[in-house]
Amino acid sequence: MKILDWYILKRYLGTFITMLLLFIPxxxxxxxxxxxxxxxxxxxxxxxxxxYYLNFTIYFANLLFPLFLFLSVIWFTSKLANNTEVIAFLSSGVSFYRFLRPYIIGATIVCVGAYILGTYLAPAASRGFNEFSYEYLKNNRDARETSNVYRQINDNDYIYVSRFTPSTRMGQNFTLEHFEDNTLQYKIQARSIVYMPEDSVYRLNQYKKRIVGKEGDILISEPKVDTTFSFDLEDLTPLEYIAETLTTPRLREFIAKEKARGSSAINRYEVVLYKRFSLPVSAYILTIIAVAVSSMKRRGGMGINLALGISLAFIFIFFDKVFGTISEQSDFSPMVAVWLPNLLFGILAVYLLNYAKR
Structure with a gap:
């Protein structure tokens, strides 16, 4: 790379790291x-x-790195513009696109780092952060879907409980239906099901089993039955934040499994998955917007650039949160919800880039 590239790239990465080190404490x-x-x-x-605060640092950095990146690019580019260094670069025959190249290189480095952080480091940090919060900081420690739990366990088995209590691992009004070739073979019902960890069995109280036969059904009733199943009842009601704690490959497997089980929270999990790809890409978009906004010397100085940059950054975060929440609470496509802010700001980036180039 040329001297110009190294000069800008060092300030790009150095200011971004400094911004993180300042805001995280x-x-x-x-x-x-x-x-x-x-x-x-x-x-x-x-x-x-x-x-907890080590996990908080990683969680915080992964969550807000687009904001830190945007502000850091505006900060040091505004300093270049106020010192007339940008004018000197462009008047020497360097095109605006050539001037932008070290920024794109820096955005690529940040993009790769953000992807690795979001895929492997942030999930572990998120698990520790949330578990500590629910253990010591929140009154409601059971952040689970506990009412009317219905799941498909595999190709043939479906279960239902009217209510599940995580602390006691107990489900009320349990039903299991087994199908073969779309035909019901047997049905198990119980007033309650509870996992007995000392024996690794499930205890069914007021147990009833109806076996469907061609010549008549067979009904079996017992006051109490201990048996085993191929599922973990606690896994059927996953934590609200479970998607954040899984690496990307495991999250894909988890989403596929939850779709088979008929989970009502699929959109929430898919929003987390798609954000792991959209947020790193936003590094490019926000970098281009920041350069376009701050590369011109303004009468109000750096303060005007920072005010404009902070406004745009919070609008981006607002759109990201609003569309994500809408998708989680409705049938709105998670992919569209996650990528729409990038699309809108990508269009804005192209417009501002053409304006700054002129």
């Missing part, structure tokens, strides 16, 4: 000030608090 301080009363009340060990 602020986030930790604000979070600690808000949560310290509950930590002291629950007598949380210091080692667990330290691990």
């Amino acid at each position: 602020i986030g930790i301080t604000v979070n600690l000030a808000e949560k310290i009363d509950k930590m002291l009340a629950n007598e949380v060990p210091f080692s667990e608090v330290a691990i």
